[in-house]
Amino acid sequence: MGESLSRGSARNRSEGVEKMVNLYQRLAASSVWRSLFRSGTGDSALRRSLLIYNALILHIHPVKVRRRTLAFRSTYYLGGISLLLLIILVVTGILLMFYYRPAIPEAYQDMKDLEFVVTSGMFIRNMHRWAAHSMVIVVFLHMLRVFFHGAYRPPRQFNWVIGVFLLIGTLLLSYTGYLLPWDQLAHWAVNVGTNMVGYAPVIGQKIRFYLLGGHQIGANALIRFYVLHCVVIPAAMVWLIAVHLWRVRKDGGLADPIKREES
Numbered sequence: 001m002g003e004s005l006s007r008g009s010a011r012n013r014s015e016g017v018e019k020m021v022n023l024y025q026r027l028a029a030s031s032v033w034r035s036l037f038r039s040g041t042g043d044s045a046l047r048r049s050l051l052i053y054n055a056l057i058l059h060i061h062p063v064k065v066r067r068r069t070l071a072f073r074s075t076y077y078l079g080g081i082s083l084l085l086l087i088i089l090v091v092t093g094i095l096l097m098f099y100y101r102p103a104i105p106e107a108y109q110d111m112k113d114l115e116f117v118v119t120s121g122m123f124i125r126n127m128h129r130w131a132a133h134s135m136v137i138v139v140f141l142h143m144l145r146v147f148f149h150g151a152y153r154p155p156r157q158f159n160w161v162i163g164v165f166l167l168i169g170t171l172l173l174s175y176t177g178y179l180l181p182w183d184q185l186a187h188w189a190v191n192v193g194t195n196m197v198g199y200a201p202v203i204g205q206k207i208r209f210y211l212l213g214g215h216q217i218g219a220n221a222l223i224r225f226y227v228l229h230c231v232v233i234p235a236a237m238v239w240l241i242a243v244h245l246w247r248v249r250k251d252g253g254l255a256d257p258i259k260r261e262e263s
C-alpha cells in the first residue's frame with residue numbers, strides 16, 4: 001500500500017517536472033522571449049559565449065578568463081569592492097539629494113532634518129559617509145595590490161595612469177562633499193584646504209578663486225562644491241571606470257603573477 005503510494009507521488013513529481021520543462025521550452029520559443037534573450041537554447045560552448053556577449057551586466061567580464069586570476073588572492077576583489085562602494089555612494093547620494101538644498105542656511109537645516117526628522121535619514125547619511133571613507137581606503141589598497149603584483153608594467157601602464165586619475169577623483173569627491181553640511185567642521189576644513197591650494201605657484205590663487213567663486217567661503221563656494229560633488233566628478237569617474245575596465249580586457253585580462261614568475 002505504502003509502496004504504491006510513494007510510486008504514485010514519484011510519478012506525479014516527474015509529470016510536474018515535465019510540464020515545467022514544456023512550459024519553459026514554449027516560453028523560450030516565443031517571439032517576446034527571443035527578442036529579449038538572443039542567445040538561443042541548448043548548452044553549447046557557443047551559446048554560453050553568446051549569453052555573456054549579449055547581456056549588458058555579464059558583458060563586464062570577458063567570455064574567457066584565466067581561472068587563476070579569479071582567485072581571491074589574485075586581486076582581493078579590491079577593484080570590484082571600490083566599484084561597489086561607488087555604486088552605494090551614487091544611490092545614497094541621490095536619496096540625500098531629495099532633501100538637501102545647497103543654500104545658506106537651508107543646507108545645515110536640511111542635514112539636521114535628515115538626522116532627526118526624515119525616516120532613515122540618519123542611516124542613509126551615515127551609509128554615504130562610511131562608504132566614502134571606505135572607498136578612499138579600498139582604492140588605495142587596490143593601488144597597493146596592483147603595485148606589489150607589478151601589474152602596472154607594460155602593457156598595463158596606461159591603465160595605471162587612468163587609475164591615478166581615479167584615485168584623484170576619489171579624493172576630490174571626499175573633499176567636495178566635506179563642505180556640503182555647512183557646519184563648523186566643514187567650513188574650517190575647506191578653509192584650510194583651499195588656502196593650501198592658494199599656495200601653489202602661479203595658478204594657486206586663481207584656482208582658489210574659481211573654487212570659491214570669490215575670496216571667501218560663502219554661498220558661491222557652496223553651490224560650486226555641490227555641482228562638482230554631485231555632477232562633474234561622479235560623471236568623470238563613471239567615464240574613467242568604463243575606460244579602466246575596458247582596458248583591463250584590452251591589456252589581455254588581469255595580470256597573472258604566477259605566469260610572470262615562471263617566465
Ligand code: HEM
Pocket residue numbers: 075076077078079080082083086139142143146149151152156159160161162163164166167170241244245248253254255256
Ligand atoms: C574608483 C577607483 C577604482 C576602481 C573602481 C577600479 C576598478 C578596477 C577593477 C574592477 C579592476 C579589475 C579587478 C581587480 O584588480 O580588482 C582593476 C584593475 C586594475 N586597476 Fe583599478 N580601480 C580603481 C582605481 C585604481 C587605481 C587608483 C589604480 C592605480 C593607480 C588602478 C590600477 C589598476 C590596474 C593597473 C589594473 C589591472 C590590474 C591587473 O591586471 O592585475 N586602479 N581596477
